[in-house]
Amino acid sequence: MKNATTAFxxxxxxxxxxxxxxxxxxxxxxxxxxxxxxTASLTVTEGGKVTAVSGVYLLHGATLSGNGTIExxxxxxxxxxxxxxxxxxxxxxxxxxxxxxxVLNMEIGGPTLxxxxxxxxxxxxxxxxxx
Amino acid sequence: MNVRxxxxxxxxxxxxxxxxxxxxxxxxxxxxxxxxxxxxNMTFIKSIGAHGMSFTAVPEPSTFLLAxxxxxxGLAYWRRRATATI
Numbered sequence: 001m002k003n004a005t006t007a008f009x010x011x012x013x014x015x016x017x018x019x020x021x022x023x024x025x026x027x028x029x030x031x032x033x034x035x036x037x038x039t040a041s042l043t044v045t046e047g048g049k050v051t052a053v054s055g056v057y058l059l060h061g062a063t064l065s066g067n068g069t070i071e072x073x074x075x076x077x078x079x080x081x082x083x084x085x086x087x088x089x090x091x092x093x094x095x096x097x098x099x100x101x102x103v104l105n106m107e108i109g110g111p112t113l114x115x116x117x118x119x120x121x122x123x124x125x126x127x128x129x130x131x
Numbered sequence: 132m133n134v135r136x137x138x139x140x141x142x143x144x145x146x147x148x149x150x151x152x153x154x155x156x157x158x159x160x161x162x163x164x165x166x167x168x169x170x171x172n173m174t175f176i177k178s179i180g181a182h183g184m185s186f187t188a189v190p191e192p193s194t195f196l197l198a199x200x201x202x203x204x205g206l207a208y209w210r211r212r213a214t215a216t217i
Contacts, residue, residue: 087137095155104162106150109137113149116140121152126183128159130132 011040014068017047027052027072030062030079044068045085055094058102066090067114073124076102083118095124102130133165134175134186141170142188151184159184 012029014021027050029040039061044050048068055072058064058079065081067088074081074092078101083090087107098104110116120126134150142148151157160179164186169175175186 096153098159104132106132106134107137108134108142108148109140111142111146111148117148117150119150119152123154125155126151126153126157126159128132128162130159130162 013043013045014048014050014066015043015045019045019048020051021049022051024053026054026057028057028059029064030057030059032059039063040079041065043085044070044090046088060101064090069093073097075099076104078102080105081120082106083120084114087115087117089114089119089121092120092122092124094122096120096122096126098128098130100130102128104128132162133167134169135167136169142173144173144188144190146188147185148188149183149185153182155182157181157183 012021029042031038041063042050044066046067048066050056050068050070052072056070056074058074058076058081060078062079063082064074064079065083065085067084067090069091071093073094074096076096076098078099080103081090082105084107087109104120106118108117113119151159157180164177166175172191174189174191176189178185178187
């Protein structure tokens with residue numbers, strides 16, 4: 001841990017209506033290869049909410065998914081963001097930043113938003129430097 | 132960005148999929164999109180707006196031509212039958 005409010009995790013499931021997980025600092029998922037090739041997942045199902053005051057960081061091997069809500073800036077610096085658990089809407093209250101190592105995986109299985117195809121919904125700015 | 136088609140779904144022309152929606156500014160115009168398992172004879176036009184990214188399904192011209200040819204053949208058959216009846 002970098003400090004008392006920074007936490008590294010490998011696998012977390014925030015599931016169910018009104019389920020919450022709050023960090024007063026950063027939340028890190030994934031590793032930093034080649035020293036750390038671990039995989040990590042954060043799934044926030046519908047009604048669930050993860051709050052990270054200083055932001056969520058997705059590093060190499062990390063996957064963020066689900067229909068829930070992330071409160072705080074999401075920084076996809078080498079991880080994968082895949083809204084839904086099948087098609088669904090992943091909501092971010094804050095900004096979304098994705099660098100060249102980050103991946104956004106979307107699914108389309110029909111014309112209905114959320115039920116049949118994915119959306120990343122961000123209240124703030126969405127920025128990607130990926131090409 | 133990877134966009135995967137699932138469950139054997141084939142969009143209709145004009146279907147719109149808003150995959151990224153931002154309340155603030157959207158700055159990812161250079162994002163490369165890889166379509167996986169995409170239906171044949173269909174292209175997807177990327178629309179970049181100030182607040183998000185959408186894709187619109189558009190049938191390829193060859194699909195229009197095939198549909199048009201089938202329609203003409205049907206019309207010719209109908210006219211031949213109509214003439215024979217008279």
